[in-house]
Amino acid sequence: MLATSKRSNAIPTSAVRQLAAYEQEATKKGVKVLHLNIGAPDLDVSSVFFQRICAIESHQLQYVPSAGVPELIQEVQTYYKNMGASFEKNEIYVTTGGSEALLYAFIALCEAGDRLLVPEPLYSNYISIAKVVEVEIDGIPTTIEEGFHLPSKEEIVRHIHPKTKAILLSNPANPTGVTYSVEEVKRIAEIAKEHHLWIIADEVYREYIYDGFATKSFSLLPEVAQQTVIIDSISKRFSACGARVGFLLTKNQELAAIFLKLCQSRLSGTTLEQIGAAALYREDMDFIRRSIPEFKERRDVMCDLLAKVPGVTLRKPEGAFYLMVGLPVEDSLDFSKWLLTEFAVDQTTVMLTPGAGFYTTPDKGKNEVRIAYVLNIESIKKAVAIIEAGLKAYNQR
Amino acid sequence: MLATSKRSNAIPTSAVRQLAAYEQEATKKGVKVLHLNIGAPDLDVSSVFFQRICAIESHQLQYVPSAGVPELIQEVQTYYKNMGASFEKNEIYVTTGGSEALLYAFIALCEAGDRLLVPEPLYSNYISIAKVVEVEIDGIPTTIEEGFHLPSKEEIVRHIHPKTKAILLSNPANPTGVTYSVEEVKRIAEIAKEHHLWIIADEVYREYIYDGFATKSFSLLPEVAQQTVIIDSISKRFSACGARVGFLLTKNQELAAIFLKLCQSRLSGTTLEQIGAAALYREDMDFIRRSIPEFKERRDVMCDLLAKVPGVTLRKPEGAFYLMVGLPVEDSLDFSKWLLTEFAVDQTTVMLTPGAGFYTTPDKGKNEVRIAYVLNIESIKKAVAIIEAGLKAYNQR
Known part of the structure; x- marks a missing residue:
């Protein structure tokens, strides 16, 4: 019989996009959706x-070099040099978004059946991308109450499995916004060192840190340089998600050679966006500094307003532009769907991301949602008012 | 111990790019390289x-829809409609080049350890991409003498393995330029039907057919519509390799749903190139018809001149812009390397692709090279003269 593969059937539906059909329904009815x-x-x-x-x-x-357009690699090298990190040109690979960078890192470090250890809640696409190449993810549990900061070394080590190949983490983190202290970063490095694990450090939100919170890039830890892969991207740094320009960086030569082979297997990344990205690094590194005050204000307004909504649990995060929020509902997927299909204030509603998709542990996060505060202040105020009214109406049905 | 994965170590180095270091050496010495x-x-x-x-x-x-920019999907639907093929919008997925389309087709149809049956010599990146997801390739042997046309049904069937999941072929073909007759296309369809195999039809060179040779797209065979995946791309059709815009098409809904999940796992393809590609389909479908006479002349000049070189074997191919040529040397890799490092005529040399990388069967193709006739007529004439002089000098060392 003709069948599709088991491995492809095991890929979960994107948590971020699963409500898309309901959103279209809302839009068709003339309801404006705040994203x-x-x-x-x-x-x-x-x-x-x-x-x-x-x-x-x-x-x-024509095809550009598989590893990336030289002028972009040059700019990225300079960018890291300015951070104090030293990468040779053949230690930098340009990928089609951070997504391809993650895919290649997983293939290079893991066999099918191997495992990654990731602080949970975690970026849901880690799960999908890992499943694409049959890699499993184990969560390191963290909680809203502790602002999603890491548990003790002993507690983290308890989750290492004989098949664990790497610790994967984003810092600042999607979906929680937590930013790890220098001590937490070093805790991870120590564990990786002692337990012979790779570190896959997803630092695409590197510059999105508020109130001067101090963290450290894994690219600045010489003691784990030979076992570290940095995932990077222009998506957030330059607000250019749709350009699909990401990066893999490693000081490990054996691994770098594998990244080159993987890049060669698809011949070439994109041309125009890589050239455009080089110009961003060269001419407008100030972009992010200009945006930070705006994002800080959005975070503050969002958190302060949400904190006043009865039954809502949250901690103000240090970075990125996400929040994981506990809601006074049993099933946040049902609530999110209800907001799109049955609720509106002044013909406007809100699209949230249900929390369960950010957990590998079953039944976790069911009352949580991820909120991205990527809208202007006025829309944020409107959105929180809709959430508040929605919660009231939903719980009184 | 920290190790990289076995599966990534099994990926071969790109046959097309393995001579790159020698090319750079030549360029540094001031030697011009004809590609x-x-x-x-x-x-x-x-x-x-x-x-x-x-x-x-x-x-x-921002991220575009995972399946692709709607205006491009619309244009591709129209393009196929004009060919007589009917695809619904949710049966068309835009990928980052044909390479990503192949990767997703292999994941969707094969488990690790499954096999694909492919006429050999074959596009070497099929091997790399398959290895990335642990899929093995078996060759259906074809020969220069028969112009790389397919063997009999019985001979093809002999190569089916219990783990064979699909027949993969390009038509017109890279690296041979062979274009399959309508009867050959139907032969493959019959085999797929009788042996419950998927067909992965890579038709990126679809329009590159000379002298009115008659073939048929697999998208026009209703009897295998439920077991066919079409791989397509703008790279060759619009001479836009570096844009990285490819397509997956299937009438099979279960498979289409998997393609959507795979596309969602990397969120979004590129934005600018997809929008540009839509304009190419909408406003300049004539591009390819304008180019065909030029490519036909290049093929004719290249083949006629090469046929006169002592010891060279070739058949004039019906399509694409490639030739596999037998040379009077034992090791075409060594000869190709020698051309770059030790030979030049008027400070100019030629870069060829050694044939062995296009075979999965060991020791095959060692005296063959692939030639892409993508240069202007004057350069082609110069290149053949260099090859002829080179062969003479190489064999008299």
């Missing part, structure tokens, strides 16, 4: 990106 | 592509 569900900031990409692309003189569009 | 080694035509992309991209008004660059 708190996806981490795509509403900021314009710096105009240098488009200017550079439209100034390309040759209209030949 | 017959990579299938990137020297034609400009139609200016409508750049015009459309530079006319984008919004400078927000």
Whole structure:
């Protein structure tokens, strides 16, 4: 019989996009949807990106080097140098978004059946991408009450499995916004060192840190340099998600050679966006510094207003632009769906991301939602008012 | 101990790119290299592509729908409709180049350890991409003498393994340029039907057929519609390799749902190139018809000149822009390397692709090279003269 593969059937439906059909329904009815569900900031990409692309003189569009366009690799090398991290050019690989970088890291480090250890709640696409290549994820439990900070070394080590190959974490983190202290970063490095694990450090939100909270990039820890992969991207740094330009960085030469083979297997990344990305690094590194005050204000307004909503649990996170929030409902998927299909204030409703998709542990996060504060202040105020009214109406049905 | 994965170590080095280091050496010495080694035509992309991209008004660059930009899906649907093939919008998935389309097809149809049956010599990246997801390839042997046309049904069936999940073929083919007759296409369909195999039909060179040779797209065979995946791309059709816009098409709904999940696992393809690609389909479908006479002339000149070189074996292919050529050498890798490092005529040499990388069967193709006739006529003439002089000098060392 003709069948599709078991491994592809095991890939979960995207938690972020599973409500898309209901959203379309709402839109069809003329209801405006405020998107708190996806981490795509509403900021314009710096105009240098488009200017550079439209100034390309040759209209030949050939494959670029598999590892990436040299001028972009050069800029990324300089960017890291300015951070105090030293990467050679052949230690930097340009990928089609952070997603491809994660996929390649998982393939390079894990056999099918191997496992990754990840602080939970975790970025749901980690689960999907891992499943694509038959890698399993174990969560390190963290809680809203502790602001999703890491448990003790002993508690983390307890979750290492004989098949665990790497600790994967995002810092600042999606979906919680938690940013790990220097001590927490070093705790992870110590565990990796002692237990012979790779570190996959997803630092795409690196600059999104508020109130001067101190953390440290894993690229600055020489003691684990040979066992570290950095995942990076221009998506958040330059508000350019749709450009699909990401990066893999490692000081480990054996691993770098594998990344090159993986990049060669798909010949070439994109051309225009890589050239545009080089211009962003070269000409507008200030972009992120200009955006930070705006995101800080959004976070503060969002948290302060949500904290006043009866039954809501949250801690103000240190970074990124996400919050995991506990709601006074039993099933946040049902509530999110209800908001889209049966509720509106002034013909406007809110799209949330149900929390369960961010957990590998069954039954966890069922009363939680992830909120991305990527809208302007006025929309954030409106959104929280809708959530508050929605919770009241939903619980009185 | 910290190790990289066995599966990633099993990925071969790209056959097309393995000579890159020697090429750089040649260039450093001031030797000009004529590139017959990579299938990137020297034609400009139609200016409508750049015009459309530079006319984008919004400078927000958010994730596009995982399945692709709606206006591009619409154009691709129309393109197939004009060919006589009917695909619904949810049967078309835009991928990051044909490479991602192949990767997703292999994951969706095969478990690790499953096998694909492919006419050999075959596109070497099929091997790399399959290895990335632990899929093995078995070759159906074809020969220069028979112009790389398919053997009998019985002979093909002999190569089916209990773990064979699909027949994969490109038509017109990379690396041989062979184009299968309508009867050969139906032969494959019959075998797939009788032996319950999927068909993965890579038709990215669909329009590159000379002298009116008659073939048929697998998208036009209703009897195998439920077991067929079409791989397509704008790379060759619009000479836009570097845009990385490819497609997966299937009428099988279960498979289509898996393609959607795979696309969702990486959130979004590229934005600018998809919008540009839509403009190419909408405004310049004539591009390919304008290019065909030029490619036909290149093929004719290349084949006629090469046929006169002593010891060279070839058959003039019906399509694409490749030739597999037998050379009077024992080891075409060594010869190709020698051309780059030790030989030049008027400070100019030629880069070829050694044939062995296009075979899975050990020791096959060692005296063959793939030639891509993607240069202008003058360069082609110069290249053949260099090959002829090179062969003479190489064999008299």
